[in-house]
Ligand SMILES: Nc1ncnc2c1ncn2[C@@H]1O[C@H](COP(=O)(O)OP(=O)(O)OP(=O)(O)O)[C@@H](O)[C@H]1O
Ligand SMILES: O=P(O)(O)OC[C@H]1O[C@](O)(CO)[C@@H](O)[C@@H]1O
């Protein structure tokens with residue numbers, strides 16, 4: 001199959017022919033045509049000898065997305081690389097909320113760059129995008145990061161807001177980091193790096209340093225990364241930009257799922273079990289568990305399916321109502337009569353349209369511009385009590401509200417997510433080294449691919465309430481569909 005053509009055709013030995021649209025992927029040579037290539041340093045690795053099938057060849061360079069029949073370049077090492085590893089200066093940054101596995105991705109980027117490609121200058125940019133123009137970067141090596149995969153959070157710190165494009169690009173351009181890291185903080189090194197920065201600004205010539213920037217973050221971060229990439233391309237800078245999608249909510253589209261999501265679902269089981277125990281141990285007891293999920297209910301949905309203790313799962317994609325026929329109160333009334341207790345799981349973004357709020361509350365945004373939600377759990381608890389007191393003033397009733405919010409994301413990744421993070425990091429490294437830029441590394445139908453950043457930044461991943469998985473939830477819970485008849 002010939003790859004440079006965006007549209008090709010694949011046919012099998014039978015009669016069907018499927019048109020395949022190979023998504024074009026930005027490459028540094030698109031605006032720096034004279035870049036030199038080098039043999040992949042993996043050829044010189046003393047510990048393993050790449051077999052002929054080790055490198056991705058044009059004939060195997062394709063991952064098909066079954067959902068939209070688009071094809072993407074396959075992730076993996078290429079025979080020739082567009083960076084001279086000893087002259088690479090890499091930066092890693094983490095943005096947005098926490099997610100299990102962030103530290104694993106950082107660790108694997110450092111170890112992979114160091115061990116596989118021989119890169120020795122790997123900087124951690126502190127506290128999100130703003131770290132490109134404030135504070136000191138940290139020089140990382142395998143020894144420093146060796147146990148980071150066992151830690152929750154991000155050792156580099158993270159933040160929301162602070163996306164100042166000019167200052168970020170200037171930060172990268174003027175060497176990126178205004179302070180030399182500890183191991184090279186002598187005046188001599190400062191001078192060398194200053195000269196190097198001036199040469200870098202002068203243009204990409206053989207022997208000059210190249211930058212690669214690994215940006216770990218969610219949908220907002222990817223939108224910022226697109227702007228950063230566009231500006232870097234406009235300025236024709238020899239800087240590779242790669243995004244690694246991170247979102248505990250699993251709200252980034254195209255890829256199969258985001259790292260840390262499964263760990264979060266696993267952690268959510270503890271909250272649901274506690275809600276179940278509390279509910280069962282009370283007369284007319286309700287266990288109400290709020291789980292993360294700003295605009296998507298994937299955590300609530302998956303936690304419900306795995307737990308089987310849940311009577312009703314409320315997600316942002318499926319509007320619900322409280323009173324009247326087919327409403328939540330009527331359903332709970334039946335469940336309490338039948339079982340004596342009920343467990344309710346609600347995603348934090350659910351019901352936001354029906355919670356009363358002031359005009360000021362409607363306008364409230366966080367530093368990144370995301371809407372600030374009211375607490376659906378607190379509101380539901382109070383609404384449930386009011387309803388019961390009104391309809392059953394003489395009967396006992398208890399609502400135990402459990403809000404494990406940060407507990408499900410501020411933990412180390414589980415084994416599956418750790419493996420996933422490793423593959424993501426290595427995929428990202430191979431792609432950048434091969435000269436690709438402005439892309440995201442991620443799995444599509446189980447195969448790791450390189451997807452243009454622009455596509456990922458706009459691709460959302462809502463729960464499809466018309467699809468099988470939501471029908472499965474409803475068959476497990478038998479909850480109402482909340483479609484007013
Ligand atoms: N449209 C945008 N353009 C440029 N930068 C953006 C944009 N949206 C968000 N950002 C920046 O991206 C960073 C992270 O964004 P945000 O806080 O929305 O988190 P996120 O990446 O979506 O992660 P998550 O929602 O999973 O926690 C912030 O520094 C924010 O300023
Ligand atoms: O970390 P913060 O700013 O409190 O944001 C919490 C939000 O981050 C997320 O974990 C990821 O977007 C959401 O589920 C949640 O609404």
Ligand SMILES: [Mg+2]
Nearest residue numbers: 096218219220
């Ligand atoms: Mg987000």
